[in-house]
Amino acid sequence: MSAPTQALPPLSRRGLLQAAALAGGGLSLGWSATGPARAATTPGALSAFVQIASDGAIRITAHQPEIGQGVKTSFPMMIAEELDVDWAQVTVVQAMGDRATYGMQIAGGSSATPTQFERMRRLGAAARAMLVAAAARAWGVPAGEITTGSAMLHHKASGRSARYADMAAAAALLPAPDPQTVTLKDTAQFRILGTRVPGVDNRKLVTGEPLFGIDARPPGLVYAVYAKSPVFGGRLKSANRAAALAVPGVKTLIDIAERRDLKTEIDVALPGIEVLPQGIAVIATSTWAALRGRDALACVWEGGDAAFQSTAGWEAAAAKALASGPQKPGHINHGNAGAKLAGAARRVKADYAYPFIAHAALEPMNATAHVVGNRCELWLSTQTPEDARRMVALALGIKPADVTLHLMRSGGGFGRRLMNDFAVEAAVIAKAAGVPVKLTWDRAQDFAHDWLRPGGWHRLEAGLDAKGDIIAWTDHFVSFGADGVLNPTAVIDASLFPSGVIRDFRADVTVLPIASTLGWLRAPINNAFAFVTQGFIDDCALAAGRDALEYRRALLGAPRAIPIAEEFSGETGADAKGTPYHTGRMRGVLDKAATMAGWGRKLPPRTGMGIAFHFSHLGYFANVVEAEVTPGGQVKVKRVWVAVDVGRHIVNLSGAENQVQGSVIDALGAALGQRISFADGAVEQVNFGDYSLARMSDAPPVEVAFLSTDFHTTGLGEPAYPSVAPALAMAIYQATGKRLRSLPLDTSQLTA
Amino acid sequence: MKLNINGKPVDVAAEPDMPLLWALRDVLGMTGTKFGCGAAFCGACTVQLDGEPVRSCQTPVSAVGTAKITTIEGLSASAIGRKLQDAWVALDVPQCGYCQAGQLLAAEALLRATPKPSDADIDAAMSGNLCRCATYTRIRAAIKQAAGA
Numbered sequence A: 001m002s003a004p005t006q007a008l009p010p011l012s013r014r015g016l017l018q019a020a021a022l023a024g025g026g027l028s029l030g031w032s033a034t035g036p037a038r039a040a041t042t043p044g045a046l047s048a049f050v051q052i053a054s055d056g057a058i059r060i061t062a063h064q065p066e067i068g069q070g071v072k073t074s075f076p077m078m079i080a081e082e083l084d085v086d087w088a089q090v091t092v093v094q095a096m097g098d099r100a101t102y103g104m105q106i107a108g109g110s111s112a113t114p115t116q117f118e119r120m121r122r123l124g125a126a127a128r129a130m131l132v133a134a135a136a137r138a139w140g141v142p143a144g145e146i147t148t149g150s151a152m153l154h155h156k157a158s159g160r161s162a163r164y165a166d167m168a169a170a171a172a173l174l175p176a177p178d179p180q181t182v183t184l185k186d187t188a189q190f191r192i193l194g195t196r197v198p199g200v201d202n203r204k205l206v207t208g209e210p211l212f213g214i215d216a217r218p219p220g221l222v223y224a225v226y227a228k229s230p231v232f233g234g235r236l237k238s239a240n241r242a243a244a245l246a247v248p249g250v251k252t253l254i255d256i257a258e259r260r261d262l263k264t265e266i267d268v269a270l271p272g273i274e275v276l277p278q279g280i281a282v283i284a285t286s287t288w289a290a291l292r293g294r295d296a297l298a299c300v301w302e303g304g305d306a307a308f309q310s311t312a313g314w315e316a317a318a319a320k321a322l323a324s325g326p327q328k329p330g331h332i333n334h335g336n337a338g339a340k341l342a343g344a345a346r347r348v349k350a351d352y353a354y355p356f357i358a359h360a361a362l363e364p365m366n367a368t369a370h371v372v373g374n375r376c377e378l379w380l381s382t383q384t385p386e387d388a389r390r391m392v393a394l395a396l397g398i399k400p401a402d403v404t405l406h407l408m409r410s411g412g413g414f415g416r417r418l419m420n421d422f423a424v425e426a427a428v429i430a431k432a433a434g435v436p437v438k439l440t441w442d443r444a445q446d447f448a449h450d451w452l453r454p455g456g457w458h459r460l461e462a463g464l465d466a467k468g469d470i471i472a473w474t475d476h477f478v479s480f481g482a483d484g485v486l487n488p489t490a491v492i493d494a495s496l497f498p499s500g501v502i503r504d505f506r507a508d509v510t511v512l513p514i515a516s517t518l519g520w521l522r523a524p525i526n527n528a529f530a531f532v533t534q535g536f537i538d539d540c541a542l543a544a545g546r547d548a549l550e551y552r553r554a555l556l557g558a559p560r561a562i563p564i565a566e567e568f569s570g571e572t573g574a575d576a577k578g579t580p581y582h583t584g585r586m587r588g589v590l591d592k593a594a595t596m597a598g599w600g601r602k603l604p605p606r607t608g609m610g611i612a613f614h615f616s617h618l619g620y621f622a623n624v625v626e627a628e629v630t631p632g633g634q635v636k637v638k639r640v641w642v643a644v645d646v647g648r649h650i651v652n653l654s655g656a657e658n659q660v661q662g663s664v665i666d667a668l669g670a671a672l673g674q675r676i677s678f679a680d681g682a683v684e685q686v687n688f689g690d691y692s693l694a695r696m697s698d699a700p701p702v703e704v705a706f707l708s709t710d711f712h713t714t715g716l717g718e719p720a721y722p723s724v725a726p727a728l729a730m731a732i733y734q735a736t737g738k739r740l741r742s743l744p745l746d747t748s749q750l751t752a
Numbered sequence B: 001m002k003l004n005i006n007g008k009p010v011d012v013a014a015e016p017d018m019p020l021l022w023a024l025r026d027v028l029g030m031t032g033t034k035f036g037c038g039a040a041f042c043g044a045c046t047v048q049l050d051g052e053p054v055r056s057c058q059t060p061v062s063a064v065g066t067a068k069i070t071t072i073e074g075l076s077a078s079a080i081g082r083k084l085q086d087a088w089v090a091l092d093v094p095q096c097g098y099c100q101a102g103q104l105l106a107a108e109a110l111l112r113a114t115p116k117p118s119d120a121d122i123d124a125a126m127s128g129n130l131c132r133c134a135t136y137t138r139i140r141a142a143i144k145q146a147a148g149a
Helices: A071-083 A112-139 A164-171 A202-207 A241-245 A287-297 A311-324 A337-342 A385-396 A421-433 A443-448 A526-544 A548-556 A583-597 A653-673 A724-736 B020-027 B072-077 B079-090 B100-113 B119-126 B136-146
Strands: A017-021 A026-031 A050-053 A058-062 A090-094 A146-149 A152-155 A160-163 A222-228 A235-238 A250-256 A279-284 A300-302 A328-334 A346-354 A366-372 A375-381 A403-408 A437-440 A456-464 A470-482 A505-513 A607-616 A619-629 A635-645 A702-707 B002-005 B008-011 B046-049 B052-055 B068-070
Touching (some): A026 A112, A026 A164, A050 A112, A071 A090, A071 A112, A112 A152, A112 A160, A241 A250, A287 B020, A337 A456, A375 A385, A375 A421, A470 A526, A526 A548, A526 A607, A526 A653, A548 A583, A583 A607, A583 A635, A653 A702, B046 B100, B079 B100
Parallel strands (some): A058 A090, A375 A403, A470 A505, A635 A702
Antiparallel strands (some): A026 A050, A050 A058, A146 A152, A250 A279
16 A cells, blocks of 8 residues: 555565475475575474474464454465465464564555466465475485375375375475476466465454454553553643543553654655654553543644644645646656647646545554563564564664564554554653553544545646647645645656646645644555546536547547656656556556446436546556435445456455455545545544445445456555546436536435 | 353353443453443443343443353354354454454344344344444355344
8 A cells, every 4th residue: 555656566575485484394495685594493483384294284374464454364365375285274374573584564555466477376386395305215216206186195106195294394304495496386276276265363363362453452552552642743732641640540641742753774664754643652451441531631832844734724725726827837847738728729727626435444543562571572564564673673772673563453444544643653652651551542533643545626727639648637736735746645747647648737836834644544545546537537527518438438448558767757757767657558457447337328317327447556446326306415325346456366365356456446445525624733533423434225226347467466455446436427427417527426416 | 340241150250230242351350352442332341141142341240131142152052153153254244343243243143133133133233233344245245144044
């Protein structure tokens, strides 16, 4: 979820494998990316990805943070496939947060599958090759004559067979092969990958076993709530400490007097503000007592960097900027859009806007920490465990290696848990408390201290030729940042369609100041821009009197890769450089979605269809939304059809479909109701009563088709989200004649 | 204070006004019941009192009395509960999974009252339970599978 770039993150250095004997007998195999040999492993030891025990147990380590995207199941599937075992024979073991041992551990940017699909397969294939080699040696037969399946080794000519378990100890004595030299399965032979595999934690989830960070209960645990200013940077003016200490169950109060800037070299760096805010921690025998103690404090706050902030003020500033012209003309400037506009047969103009939105993960931000001397133990739901270790170490003045991180399942991430501010708070509080502390934020804090998806405004103009096709495109983009520079979560760059297919393309920028924290939210940047770009393509099609599907086909033109040349790039040039998208793949999903939905068929009164596509996070998605609008203006989404192209393979068909369906319904909920606003410097929303998520009664059937194309296999957690809102807005237009260009869609305009 | 939780009498040392949610999680260490919003908007904390789904974040322990409390840890004692759990696993309902305990307690009460629920019945019974990952399509399918539809 992190990457504004659409480029593949760089592969970590080429890994070497290292085998070891399992204590108790067997083979242990993992990466030796850190170089020196590690101690021999024991069952459940943390350095091994694959363990074949002599007692028959087959353990595969899941190392990526599980936030609901399914990696705890899909990554072990990749290893198990090439290891050539049955999925039912596998036990999945959760890794600790430990980059030195496991390599990059991050849930972000839909990057896990594209960067590690082959790496995980090679690991499994290497383990299999070692077992085959051990059997070949034991039996005195050529390795090439040995076949495998279901954790068994067979030599047909001699009639010999053995279990993996029987050869594991001997295999552990062999040198690990170079993973680049091992033979991977012919993908036609896949028996696990591409099938429907239920999540490995499902049974534990439906029986209530503790899996999440908020469930951790180390011995001696106390509970904390941290009172801090709802206005970013606000200072404590007064607090009723005696009243808080009088609350039954409240043990002590810990003042954290000084705000600290903890900006560091972290994986997911945002400028400015990795901060420990000033506040008072209430330590109690239960979270309830701590919450009551916090309320009894009745803290009064004053000032703050963010005190100037208000939605009304920003809206006025944006309107003024749109009227008077951009701060930074030609932020992206390719070709000569001005001249093309001047010479166009027709010009189309439209304004678009979208609000801040919140992550609202259902598991509130929390962290459990225990600090003893120069060591810290953390139990944490996080998308970036290594960042958490480094930030906590910095805050405590200890070494990152001395932060032990139990990587817990996250009750939702959506980009929020890329940031580890709550872990820093817990660690600092735990150090002062001297005992294990569980810090829990309440829901109001989750909204007040989110790292919000930035809002934005776009004034668009296009030039059309005589046929109505787009020949020039300009966008005055107004969004948020500091010192005249857009925040990294609000960048506009040249990899964004239709830049590339429209050669005369200009984006101007105005930056509004903000002091509150902005962050990456599911399909960041794209989740807002697709509404604007696809919506404006619809505006142009309407102006040209042409069908939305046919118009998009004409815009895409011949199938081809669009290189994003250096001259296209703006502030994010380094990331965007060289990143191509492919118009043929866009066309493929567009046509498929249209076919699935029966595009063009006759619809009942006040019912409409919209179509949109988007490329992000290396994935191509198109969807058709069918919606009915009641005479009272209520929007009922009847059905959504989604076509997906994420390359050659779907790792886990069940998880993949779930991600797409969930993303679509999440995006519908956002389009129809989600908005964060500010007054007097602070976020106004406090709970789900004033910030609406999609509910069961809002959820339409979502049909999903996966195309298999001869491209690299890529990720699915995010890219289904962006193209939903524009298709919904167009469906509403077709149903009512009302063109809504602001999110959330203002359904009060839709009464008959 | 004495409570009956999942068929067993349990002594709870809690302030009378402590919500059942926190008594379960922090006092008794039964963490299957989840904190989501603390204000009855999300349903993550759903448990059953005498078979009726309630929001444990809004239920003081002193108000429970002799009512039988069923939490996710005790759902398997119900035949309908087991069918739901099996359907949830087989249809791979969870994404993050955080809301699913509350979803299951609400679904079990639905199926006991309405063994063959319509889509409208499911909407009515389940719309108080948020799923931030929006697994609603599969929750609906799993309820129907458990109902034998």
